[in-house]
Amino acid sequence: MILPGILLALFFTGVLPASAPIFPFPPSPTDCVEAHRECSSDLRCEALYRGLELCAADAAVSPLGEQAASECLERQDALLAKHPALLACKCQRAFRKEELCLRIYWTVRLLPGEDELEISPYDDTLMDTRMTSLAAANLMQLDGENQCLKAAQDCGLYEKCGSLRSEYVLACTKPVPGTNRCNQHKCHRALRRFLERVPEEYSLGVLFCPCTNTLCGERRRKTIVPSCSYQEMEGLQPNCLYQQSFCRRDDLCRSRLADFLNNCQPSPMTTSGCLKDSAGLCLRAYAGLIGTIMTPNYISNSSADVSLWCNCEGSGNQWQDCLRLQRIFTHNSCLRNSISWMGSPGSLPADITPPPAPRPSPLVAQEVELLSNNHLPEHNNIVVESEEEEEQEEELTQMQEEEEEGNDEGGQFDVIPLYSERATVSNLGSSSGTGGAAGLTTGPPKAIVLVLLVLWACLSWG
Numbered sequence: 001m002i003l004p005g006i007l008l009a010l011f012f013t014g015v016l017p018a019s020a021p022i023f024p025f026p027p028s029p030t031d032c033v034e035a036h037r038e039c040s041s042d043l044r045c046e047a048l049y050r051g052l053e054l055c056a057a058d059a060a061v062s063p064l065g066e067q068a069a070s071e072c073l074e075r076q077d078a079l080l081a082k083h084p085a086l087l088a089c090k091c092q093r094a095f096r097k098e099e100l101c102l103r104i105y106w107t108v109r110l111l112p113g114e115d116e117l118e119i120s121p122y123d124d125t126l127m128d129t130r131m132t133s134l135a136a137a138n139l140m141q142l143d144g145e146n147q148c149l150k151a152a153q154d155c156g157l158y159e160k161c162g163s164l165r166s167e168y169v170l171a172c173t174k175p176v177p178g179t180n181r182c183n184q185h186k187c188h189r190a191l192r193r194f195l196e197r198v199p200e201e202y203s204l205g206v207l208f209c210p211c212t213n214t215l216c217g218e219r220r221r222k223t224i225v226p227s228c229s230y231q232e233m234e235g236l237q238p239n240c241l242y243q244q245s246f247c248r249r250d251d252l253c254r255s256r257l258a259d260f261l262n263n264c265q266p267s268p269m270t271t272s273g274c275l276k277d278s279a280g281l282c283l284r285a286y287a288g289l290i291g292t293i294m295t296p297n298y299i300s301n302s303s304a305d306v307s308l309w310c311n312c313e314g315s316g317n318q319w320q321d322c323l324r325l326q327r328i329f330t331h332n333s334c335l336r337n338s339i340s341w342m343g344s345p346g347s348l349p350a351d352i353t354p355p356p357a358p359r360p361s362p363l364v365a366q367e368v369e370l371l372s373n374n375h376l377p378e379h380n381n382i383v384v385e386s387e388e389e390e391e392q393e394e395e396l397t398q399m400q401e402e403e404e405e406g407n408d409e410g411g412q413f414d415v416i417p418l419y420s421e422r423a424t425v426s427n428l429g430s431s432s433g434t435g436g437a438a439g440l441t442t443g444p445p446k447a448i449v450l451v452l453l454v455l456w457a458c459l460s461w462g
Contacts, residue, residue, distance in 0.1 A: 038085065045079065055068070059110070079108060090123035102252060118258075120263065155206055160198060168191050173228065188292065192290070195288070195290060204283055207223060220298060221300070239313065241315060243294055253294060256289050260285040265334060266332055273337040286338075306330070
């Protein structure tokens, strides 16, 4: 009787948590921003980290000398020995502090050569690797139907997808004042915003829609407005190794490339052809590269083959390295099977969930026309705002993003109307304590615990 009494006392005083998990689950890796915050509370740890920041800044300008590299590695070893959480930390995709997190992640990793790209900086612990809801979105296929047109129409019926798609199409087709060139930086930023904020069953459904004819294939190839986002205006292809080296100097591009190499690594030992045996992870990682300098795309309208916009001319004695980089996209069985997996209705789960209510974006009609033509519009077709108007628009967009992120508890995607009960990669891949993660960590209600303790006390008296 004494033990139940003690437990009851602890329960009512709040010492014994009522929401403790019933089953133990492996904890998610520490977020790098949180790990750095803990390090900042220690003066010695913070001093070592600031020293590594200087090393990273010097290395970004030119390769470190032998003595400087040795000193930087000593600082790195001392920092990680004092605060090992910085080495084990990860980042979350599409979160408000993603870029800050990635900067911390790479600052404490001064590994030379290819080692830095063998591990993804992103946390996939709670991700739905099967992407069942995305697969179900492509389940209904009719013979002869243009699946890419259908995917674009479905996107237009979901207001957020339609508006963000129109936003990136306008950004990628609007010419810089006084020229016939697009602003590739704004185009890439708008593409990333679309892919990060629209649920995957819409965004990836548009990217990887299966095609059986060239008309559908051409629409798929032009989805990302390749005349601006993929290729250079002059039509000249850069060297692939130069493209990769430029990517490595940007924390976001570097991270997305590492994520792709990690999650799309081929293997003959699995049915999917992927080392991680997950087509969903590979598709998401591939989409993560879109909107960076290493944006890939379909090479024609008659196949699902993809490649980077680059070649190996002028590679010299690094010719083999350049070819190896090209083949990661052109001869990757994991990537090829993952894209084909999107068009295999026999392997997809049944889903009878009704589609969301039509809420078309007001810019969908204009966007469809621009996308189908894939050309830079005339100045009299699209009003060119002044630089002040563009800055005001960007500030308003940023304020709206921050407000949405506050409402979504850490920057999760909005819940799709009428799709709230379907598990998606978006709501399972977050560490903010919502969605799938919340289901894993919720413990028994207080009332149940109280009844069990009372029954235990009665049995003890008996």
